Amino acid sequence: MRATVMYGAGDVRVENVPDTRLVEPTDALVRVTRAAICGGDIWPYNQMQPSETGQRMGHEFIGIVAAIGADVRTVKAGDVVIAPDAWSDGTCVFCREGLHTSCLHGGWWASDGIDGGQGEGVRVPEADGTLVILPVGRDDALMPSLLTLSDVMGTGHHAALAAEVGPGKTVPVVGDGAVGLCGVIAAKRLRAERIILLGSHPARIALAKEFGATDIVSERGDEAVERVRELTSGFGAHSVLECVGHEQSTVTALSIARPGGAVGRVGLPQRESIPTALATFFKNVTVSGGPAPARAYIEELLPDVLEGRIQPGRVFDRVTNLDGVPDGYRAMNEREAIKVLIEF
Amino acid sequence: MRATVMYGAGDVRVENVPDTRLVEPTDALVRVTRAAICGGDIWPYNQMQPSETGQRMGHEFIGIVAAIGADVRTVKAGDVVIAPDAWSDGTCVFCREGLHTSCLHGGWWASDGIDGGQGEGVRVPEADGTLVILPVGRDDALMPSLLTLSDVMGTGHHAALAAEVGPGKTVPVVGDGAVGLCGVIAAKRLRAERIILLGSHPARIALAKEFGATDIVSERGDEAVERVRELTSGFGAHSVLECVGHEQSTVTALSIARPGGAVGRVGLPQRESIPTALATFFKNVTVSGGPAPARAYIEELLPDVLEGRIQPGRVFDRVTNLDGVPDGYRAMNEREAIKVLIEF
Numbered sequence: 001m002r003a004t005v006m007y008g009a010g011d012v013r014v015e016n017v018p019d020t021r022l023v024e025p026t027d028a029l030v031r032v033t034r035a036a037i038c039g040g041d042i043w044p045y046n047q048m049q050p051s052e053t054g055q056r057m058g059h060e061f062i063g064i065v066a067a068i069g070a071d072v073r074t075v076k077a078g079d080v081v082i083a084p085d086a087w088s089d090g091t092c093v094f095c096r097e098g099l100h101t102s103c104l105h106g107g108w109w110a111s112d113g114i115d116g117g118q119g120e121g122v123r124v125p126e127a128d129g130t131l132v133i134l135p136v137g138r139d140d141a142l143m144p145s146l147l148t149l150s151d152v153m154g155t156g157h158h159a160a161l162a163a164e165v166g167p168g169k170t171v172p173v174v175g176d177g178a179v180g181l182c183g184v185i186a187a188k189r190l191r192a193e194r195i196i197l198l199g200s201h202p203a204r205i206a207l208a209k210e211f212g213a214t215d216i217v218s219e220r221g222d223e224a225v226e227r228v229r230e231l232t233s234g235f236g237a238h239s240v241l242e243c244v245g246h247e248q249s250t251v252t253a254l255s256i257a258r259p260g261g262a263v264g265r266v267g268l269p270q271r272e273s274i275p276t277a278l279a280t281f282f283k284n285v286t287v288s289g290g291p292a293p294a295r296a297y298i299e300e301l302l303p304d305v306l307e308g309r310i311q312p313g314r315v316f317d318r319v320t321n322l323d324g325v326p327d328g329y330r331a332m333n334e335r336e337a338i339k340v341l342i343e344f
Numbered sequence: 345m346r347a348t349v350m351y352g353a354g355d356v357r358v359e360n361v362p363d364t365r366l367v368e369p370t371d372a373l374v375r376v377t378r379a380a381i382c383g384g385d386i387w388p389y390n391q392m393q394p395s396e397t398g399q400r401m402g403h404e405f406i407g408i409v410a411a412i413g414a415d416v417r418t419v420k421a422g423d424v425v426i427a428p429d430a431w432s433d434g435t436c437v438f439c440r441e442g443l444h445t446s447c448l449h450g451g452w453w454a455s456d457g458i459d460g461g462q463g464e465g466v467r468v469p470e471a472d473g474t475l476v477i478l479p480v481g482r483d484d485a486l487m488p489s490l491l492t493l494s495d496v497m498g499t500g501h502h503a504a505l506a507a508e509v510g511p512g513k514t515v516p517v518v519g520d521g522a523v524g525l526c527g528v529i530a531a532k533r534l535r536a537e538r539i540i541l542l543g544s545h546p547a548r549i550a551l552a553k554e555f556g557a558t559d560i561v562s563e564r565g566d567e568a569v570e571r572v573r574e575l576t577s578g579f580g581a582h583s584v585l586e587c588v589g590h591e592q593s594t595v596t597a598l599s600i601a602r603p604g605g606a607v608g609r610v611g612l613p614q615r616e617s618i619p620t621a622l623a624t625f626f627k628n629v630t631v632s633g634g635p636a637p638a639r640a641y642i643e644e645l646l647p648d649v650l651e652g653r654i655q656p657g658r659v660f661d662r663v664t665n666l667d668g669v670p671d672g673y674r675a676m677n678e679r680e681a682i683k684v685l686i687e688f
Binding site: 094097162259274278282285 | 604
């Protein structure tokens with residue numbers, strides 16, 4: 001079969017890889033119908049050291065079950081299924097607590113011999129725990145929005161929960177990428193009163209406004225902090241979503257949090273330490289978040305997608321086929337595209 | 345009047361200072377009857393640069409109201425009152441949210457011309473918001489425990505709330521100082537199932553056990569982390585109280601948190617950044633806490649002290665008078681005393 005392999009910074013190839021096959025009795029084989037390129041894939045696209053063997057890519061996909069192992073009970077061949085950002089058994093102590101990314105028997109796509117999502121087929125371990133059956137056909141018009149439930153929409157939702165978004169709250173969202181835009185959707189859905197997008201890209205700002213952003217701050221650094229303070233009576237904001245992971249964006253997020261507020265961080269941290277800890281301490285600001293347990297949120301968010309109340313699929317502003325994946329990486333890296341959908 | 349003044353590391357003096365007097369109509373004058381030396385006072389005792397003018401000290405005291413300003417309504421001369429770690433108006437937006445340490449019109453003792461608690465008298469700004477009347481006489485046997493409500497017991501409680509302590513939780517408490525010991529009391533009071541004290545001082549360990557600690561870890565660094573992992577089925581703990589503020593204790597606290605767990609930090613951070621942010625991120629660990637809004641907790645904790653359900657006053661293992669304060673600092677610095685009570 002064909003799949004996406006990264007060999008180093010800027011070097012993404014689509015090539016032949018071994019066909020997937022069932023290994024464990026709890027496996028399912030999924031023929032991928034749609035996948036996505038994630039903002040997180042752009043980090044190695046900029047930084048990966050050259051590798052001779054390469055790195056399979058992709059962790060967001062929807063597909064059709066092609067075969068199941070002997071112990072699989074909940075999905076069957078022909079089902080249209082969505083896979084979350086990590087695979088998980090659904091039964092361990094962490095899965096039961098809703099933290100599927102820490103599943104005792106789970107793991108990440110495209111590592112440890114598991115296929116990535118940006119390819120024609122994926123062996124899905126712990127299929128009963130991992131996969132969620134979709135009640136629509138493979139080419140339903142809702143597919144882009146459904147695909148976001150595999151990661152990016154769940155990540156925005158996770159940031160909003162970590163930041164304790166709720167009715168009446170003022171919610172700055174740091175970052176106008178696909179995660180930040182989904183964070184706007186999540187904040188609106190959780191009834192934030194005011195949503196301030198910190199971003200500068202005109203098309204993304206326009207989309208954020210349609211998603212519910214009430215204010216836009218396009219300045220950066222200290223100026224951005226000052227602008228948010230002006231917008232919040234000088235106090236800062238209750239709930240801040242950090243959707244980038246850079247040092248500067250993290251400092252901004254912590255700085256605009258109100259005393260007693262919370263920062264939900266989902267941007268992959270690019271530094272080992274959390275900056276401005278002392279100021280954060282004196283303000284009693286809570287820092288929470290991490291990789292989103294997207295699996296935990298699919299059932300909650302799915303009805304809103306199916307009934308059209310949220311349209312996170314609008315973050316996809318480019319569609320390509322598998323051959324177009326390398327150019328999709330380039331386009332996202334150059335901020336030419338917000339997020340790229342891959343159709344098979 | 346006489347009061348404690350620090351002139352540099354190791355240089356604490358008791359000397360004459362100007363008598364207190366009413367300045368604002370919202371002030372009260374309090375004649376101090378009992379005060380305490382705080383672990384936080386030991387930081388400048390080790391690090392303060394020499395100062396010609398000196399620094400007044402103390403932020404934990406109980407006393408008798410000697411006079412009130414024209415606008416004071418809730419306290420009157422003769423009342424026995426407790427003062428929390430910060431003064432606050434009790435009416436601003438942050439006070440109403442229970443974060444009195446961020447009061448818009450409040451501040452800290454022993455700074456900006458306000459007296460410290462380790463002296464004969466204190467001008468208390470915003471007296472109606474700051475002071476709580478105690479329903480006991482000035483020399484009641486409960487005075488040591490009541491005095492802890494001014495800061496140290498409230499701080500242990502704050503750490504426990506920030507760490508989301510609750511029934512069934514396993515709660516490591518990092519640090520066997522007075523705050524850590526009060527953290528043990530707070531964790532027990534909030535019905536933690538298991539309380540692991542990380543400390544090595546025999547007398548403090550004995551007291552921690554009486555307060556409710558079920559396990560003791562006396563190792564440090566990686567060995568301490570390993571021991572807590574062993575005690576928690578390899579997972580780490582739900583709720584961790586960081587009651588020291590050192591880099592090593594913070595790393596330990598973050599390392600022993602279970603995925604999805606929370607670290608409540610109340611130890612004054614000795615570093616500007618929070619370490620191990622990446623590991624903390626991947627585990628979805630929440631970091632919360634800061635200076636305790638002790639004022640917010642007095643009403644909640646007071647009945648437990650008055651009815652003898654908690655005895656935080658046992659952290660005082662030395663009593664002195666004002667003249668003995670310099671030696672009290674020395675004794676706490678050398679870990680000869682857990683916490684020193686000053687009687688006037």
